[in-house]
Amino acid sequence: xxxxxxxxxxxxxxxxxxxxxxxxxxxxxxxxxxxxxxxxxxxxxxxxxxxxxxxxxxxxxxxxxxxxxxxxxxxxxxxxxxxxxxxxxxxxxxxxxxxxxxxxxxxxxxxxxxxxxxxxxxxxxxxxxxxxxxxxxxxxxxxxxxxxxxxxxxxxxxxxxxxxxxxxxxxxxxxxxxxxxxxxxxxxxxxxxxxxxxxxxxxxxxxxxxxxxxxxxxxxxxxxxxxxxxxxxxxxxxxxxxxxxxxxxxxxxxxxxxxxxxxxxxxxxxxxxxxxxxxxxxxxxxxxxxxxxxxxxxxxxxxxxxxxxxxxxxxxxxxxxxxxxxxxxxxxxxxxxxxxxxxxxxxxxxxxxxxxxxxxxxxxxxxxxxxxxxxxxxxxxxxxxxxxxxxxxxxxxxxxxxxxxxxxxxxxxxxxxxxxxxxxxxxxxxxxxxxxxxxxxxxxxxxxxxxxxxxxxxxxxxxxxxxxxxxxxxxxxxxxxxxxxxxxxxxxxxxxxxxxxxxxxxxxxxxxxxxxxxxxxxxxxxxxxxxxxxxxxxxxxxxxxxxxxxxxxxxxxxxxxxxxxxxxxxxxxxxxxxxxxxxxxxxxxxxxxxxxxxxxxxxxxxxxxxxxxxxxxxxxxxxxxxxxxxxxxxxxxxxxxxxxxxxxxxxxxxxxxxxxxxxxxxxxxxxxxxxxxxxxxxxxxxxxxxxxxxxxxxxxxxxxxxxxxxxxxxxxxxxxxxxxxxxxxxxxxxxxxxxxxxxxxxxxxxxxxxxxxxxxxxxxxxxxxxxxxxxxxxxxxxxxxxxxxxxxxxxxxxxxxxxxxxxxxxxxxxxxxxxxxxxxxxxxxxxxxxxxxxxxxxxxxxxxxxxxxxxxxxxxxxxxxxxxxxxxxxxxxxxxxxxxxxxxxxxxxxxxxxxxxxxxxxxxxxxxxxxxxxxxxxxxxxxxxxxxxxx
Numbered sequence: 001x002x003x004x005x006x007x008x009x010x011x012x013x014x015x016x017x018x019x020x021x022x023x024x025x026x027x028x029x030x031x032x033x034x035x036x037x038x039x040x041x042x043x044x045x046x047x048x049x050x051x052x053x054x055x056x057x058x059x060x061x062x063x064x065x066x067x068x069x070x071x072x073x074x075x076x077x078x079x080x081x082x083x084x085x086x087x088x089x090x091x092x093x094x095x096x097x098x099x100x101x102x103x104x105x106x107x108x109x110x111x112x113x114x115x116x117x118x119x120x121x122x123x124x125x126x127x128x129x130x131x132x133x134x135x136x137x138x139x140x141x142x143x144x145x146x147x148x149x150x151x152x153x154x155x156x157x158x159x160x161x162x163x164x165x166x167x168x169x170x171x172x173x174x175x176x177x178x179x180x181x182x183x184x185x186x187x188x189x190x191x192x193x194x195x196x197x198x199x200x201x202x203x204x205x206x207x208x209x210x211x212x213x214x215x216x217x218x219x220x221x222x223x224x225x226x227x228x229x230x231x232x233x234x235x236x237x238x239x240x241x242x243x244x245x246x247x248x249x250x251x252x253x254x255x256x257x258x259x260x261x262x263x264x265x266x267x268x269x270x271x272x273x274x275x276x277x278x279x280x281x282x283x284x285x286x287x288x289x290x291x292x293x294x295x296x297x298x299x300x301x302x303x304x305x306x307x308x309x310x311x312x313x314x315x316x317x318x319x320x321x322x323x324x325x326x327x328x329x330x331x332x333x334x335x336x337x338x339x340x341x342x343x344x345x346x347x348x349x350x351x352x353x354x355x356x357x358x359x360x361x362x363x364x365x366x367x368x369x370x371x372x373x374x375x376x377x378x379x380x381x382x383x384x385x386x387x388x389x390x391x392x393x394x395x396x397x398x399x400x401x402x403x404x405x406x407x408x409x410x411x412x413x414x415x416x417x418x419x420x421x422x423x424x425x426x427x428x429x430x431x432x433x434x435x436x437x438x439x440x441x442x443x444x445x446x447x448x449x450x451x452x453x454x455x456x457x458x459x460x461x462x463x464x465x466x467x468x469x470x471x472x473x474x475x476x477x478x479x480x481x482x483x484x485x486x487x488x489x490x491x492x493x494x495x496x497x498x499x500x501x502x503x504x505x506x507x508x509x510x511x512x513x514x515x516x517x518x519x520x521x522x523x524x525x526x527x528x529x530x531x532x533x534x535x536x537x538x539x540x541x542x543x544x545x546x547x548x549x550x551x552x553x554x555x556x557x558x559x560x561x562x563x564x565x566x567x568x569x570x571x572x573x574x575x576x577x578x579x580x581x582x583x584x585x586x587x588x589x590x591x592x593x594x595x596x597x598x599x600x601x602x603x604x605x606x607x608x609x610x611x612x613x614x615x616x617x618x619x620x621x622x623x624x625x626x627x628x629x630x631x632x633x634x635x636x637x638x639x640x641x642x643x644x645x646x647x648x649x650x651x652x653x654x655x656x657x658x659x660x661x662x663x664x665x666x667x668x669x670x671x672x673x674x675x676x677x678x679x680x681x682x683x684x685x686x687x688x689x690x691x692x693x694x695x696x697x698x699x700x701x702x703x704x705x706x707x708x709x710x711x712x713x714x715x716x717x718x719x720x721x722x723x724x725x726x727x728x729x730x731x732x733x734x735x736x737x738x739x740x741x742x743x744x745x746x747x748x749x750x751x752x753x754x755x756x757x758x759x760x761x762x763x764x765x766x767x768x769x770x771x772x773x774x775x776x777x778x779x780x781x782x783x784x785x786x787x788x789x790x791x792x793x794x795x796x797x798x799x800x801x802x803x804x805x806x807x808x809x810x811x812x813x814x815x816x817x818x819x820x821x822x823x824x825x826x827x828x829x830x831x832x833x834x835x836x837x838x839x840x841x842x843x844x845x846x847x848x849x850x851x852x853x854x855x856x857x858x859x860x861x862x863x864x865x866x867x868x869x870x871x872x873x874x875x876x877x878x879x880x881x882x883x884x885x886x887x888x889x890x891x892x893x894x895x896x897x898x899x900x901x902x903x904x905x906x907x908x909x910x911x912x913x914x915x916x917x918x919x920x921x922x923x924x925x926x927x928x929x930x931x932x933x934x935x
Contacts, residue, residue: 026167027211029080029230032479032499033071034161035060036537039145042108043067064099064156068108069148075207075229076140080168084114084137087130087160090121099153103137103162105144113140119157129600130160137164163479168230175212175236178205179243182220183867184933186916200933202226202240202250212236217488219246219844223254225473225493232482234502240475242487247844250474252493252538253283253467256451257870257910265458266438271451273470277433278387279539281469281492281515282444284456286842288512288558289442293432294374296440374437378406383434387517388415390429396585398518401431432517462870465843467492469515472538477503479546489840494538500546508554511840514541516560519586535565535596540588541581544571545596551576555837562588563617567596569637570606575833579647581617589623589660590614590649593639604628604664606637613832615647615676620660622646624693627664632695634734634805639667645832648676648706661693669698671821673831675706675785696738699806700821700829702787705747733763733803740764741803744787744820747772766800766807768820780828788822797824865919865930872907872919872932874899882923889916899923909934 044060044067060069084103090096096119103114114135122131150156178192178199179185185198192199195218199205203224205215211233217240232238242248259269274280282289290297383404390397399415406412413431431437435452438445442456451468455461474493477483481501490510497503516539536543541562544551547569555577556563563581564573565588578590591614595603604627614621624639631637641659650656658674661667733739741764774782778792789796800817802808807817813825822828843866866873874884876899886895886907894917895907907919912934919930 026169027233028165029077029168030163030165030479031074031081031229032161032163033074033146034478034537035069035159037071038069039072040070041068044069061158062155063150063159065150065154067150069159071146071148073143074146075143076164077168077229079141081137081140081164081166083134083165084162085132085134085165086116086162087132088119088157089130089160090119090157092121094121094155094157096121096153096156099156100151101156102149102151104147104149105140106147108147108149110147111139113137137166170210174210178209178213178215179218180205180215181218182222183218184931186933206240209238211238214239214241216241216243217248218243219248221249221251221843223251225471225476226250227476228480228483231480234482237482237484239484239486240488241484245487247489247841248487249489249491249842249844250493251467251491252469252471252474253281253491254470256466256468257462259461261460262452265441265454266452267455267461268450268452269461270449271446271468272449273468274446275469275472278517279515280446281512282451282453283467283492283512284442284461284464286465286491286840289444289453291432291517292434292438292443292445293430294372294437295430297442374439375411376406377408378404378411380405382406382436383413383431386434386437387432388413388429389432389517472514478536491842494542496536496538496543497549498536498543498545501548503549505551506553509840510542510554510556510563511558513556513559513563514539514561516584519561519584541565541592544568544573547571547602550574553835556581556590558583560584561586562590562592564591566591566593566607566609567604569602572608572610573612574608574610575835576612577833577837578612578621579615579617582619585618587619587623587625589620590617591622593622593624593627593664595626605631605639608640608642609644610640610642611644611831611833613645613647615649617649619650619656621649621658623660623662624664624667625662628666631666635666639664641667641669641672643671643829643831644673646672646674646676661696664693666695667697669696670700671829671831672701674701674703694738697806698738698740698743700742702744702821703746704785734805737762740767742766742800742807742817742819742821744768744822746770746774746782746787765803766817766819768796786828787820788828789818789820789824791824793824796820865932867932867934870908870910872909874905874907874919874921876903876921882921885920885922887918887920
């Protein structure tokens, strides 16, 4: 039975306590090398996508004829790996006969350490899982560049990844505690076994940690990808955690320095890296800046519905009035202010990737509306090379601009669609990635290895911490088991648990987890979800695959794609906060439950989302796609969405939902709060069933309107359950189709209750459906959205029926079950995380030692030192006039400063060589000394 408990119990795998490793014991080791992680390639290709090809483009394609793929600095240990498994595809168009795929050391002609000779042809590449072939690994030890070479055939196969595996001997003494200190540690000279001898990087500790080991990390910024070489064991896990709860940030971004003025408020600096034109991200003092664009982002701008009443937007989906979401950080909600219309020369309803053109026209009839003047009287091709983005129906439409023409009243944009354009509706949108649009504070542009920036305050960026994304992953736990990561923050970086097991991510917080200005329609899910980048590599949010992993007590905030991709088997997200995700408006969500491969029976089953707060995700807070096939309504491997708080979401497209259920089956959705709107028209609803979603059990949920874009929407729709899901009769639960019982639905505007009641013939019982007038139901506190029953709720108490397997004796009080989501006489259940989000402090304070300076016989105060790029910041409260000196390793003074009347000072490190320095404060006979590592 499913009694309304206040806290869902997550059943995790039983972990047997075992002794730590003993002398001579061998443990399995593995290392997954995803082929998208290559350093360089020769000959292999990423062919262009064609519509409906069912080609996930996960692989490097058509490898053969001397092609090679290089992977740098792979640690092969001391011969511990003895096997390598290659994952590949090879359909009817390939000819691998007589070919060899080899793994070589250090060059395409280097020593071969493994050979694969039995590559097989088979059909059905599209949604299939990869095949595998195994080879012995010989003569492999130490750190090498590995070359995967394709010899003897012109078109051998496509490749996904290869996995090195073996066993190594470990001792009980191998389980150690290591310390890491970004400010004062050293990988070169320290052993990491104490705070005074800490390593300087987490990566160093991860390279030597063995089962039972832990890593304690001091406060600071760690610009690295951590990839443990070994793994944990049941009873001897490996752990990485913030030392004493300090502020540890794993960053995917590196500082940009060396600023000089270009003109006015625009400055420039060298930046010799890029992760892709539409994937670069710039942060100023820890906050995202905008790529050059128009209309500009105006923090004070409040949209008005009248802004959208231009002829070209009259039939479009789009952001009409986003005032309920003011203050959010994504571009969808604050700066889509112009209407871009079809110029009439190309039909864009063909679902293809052909060219299209669009018109932006000045309309003087709209007296309260002004299109930015930058659009008009521009030179030919002024916008060429830029990106046009607009809102349309299912998702946002995106095109790369090939040419443009402009007059005083009209601009024509010719573009090639980046993603599939399926509608000829017009929509509100913007243009970006044009240098000539760098005309506003907090905007940037990158070209020719130079970053151009207009700082938020219009001043010299040298006075800010400016960073640009350089890595997608902060932690890479692919293939690892029994690893715990606790209490860390991730900025502009993600984490992957692909093929991982029994790992725990506890109290970790991710901000700007993934960024992009574009998306590909084929990221919808399942096999499509593989392109253009493998989701396990950090481009699509935190990836949780494998089995029996848990993400708890953490947050993911602001992501262009999903916040979390939840796949695999028996994985859980619980007691967390997910918000402001999917701002590219693609087929992703705050949490996307999906299969990585449709044909894998162990993918996307037994997954749980519980006690989590979700809000403001552009196309939906949770999307379930291609999941849980082969299970049943009562199967323990069914999907579970339980005790979650679904806030406002899905406010940028027509057909979607806060919880969108697509091509999935046998999910239990219970004890959730749903409040906020989903979409813009009567076809929108809070829970969307689509693409054959079936056999959902929806019970004990509370729905109310909450913040709304279009007042008067329906909470649900009769479309919600009638697509392919009418197999259950009203009197026969658990016999097929979806079930809908013991829900409380408030604020529905459909007087016939078609959204939940009359037109869907499936099983529905014990529901309360009310319009805005809730008085007859005598709820406890409807003004504050407490729809629990009182003793006066005679319309509901004991008016329900028992439901076999779900509501029975012990689940209710009185003669019969009550109507609605709350049982009178039982404790009122609550939904969402049990903690409140905390503001980040960034950059984090340094973990330098703190000492005391005497101010008199009875008074003392602490002095603090913090290292930030380009300078050292010192604070000593109530202490003015102190002399501050900085000494190099020989004792020579390299900098002198004085303490201000506010008790603060700064030492510039811009021209100081890397090394260890000593900083001293001298005053009134007292002194304090720090050691500082300048990188």
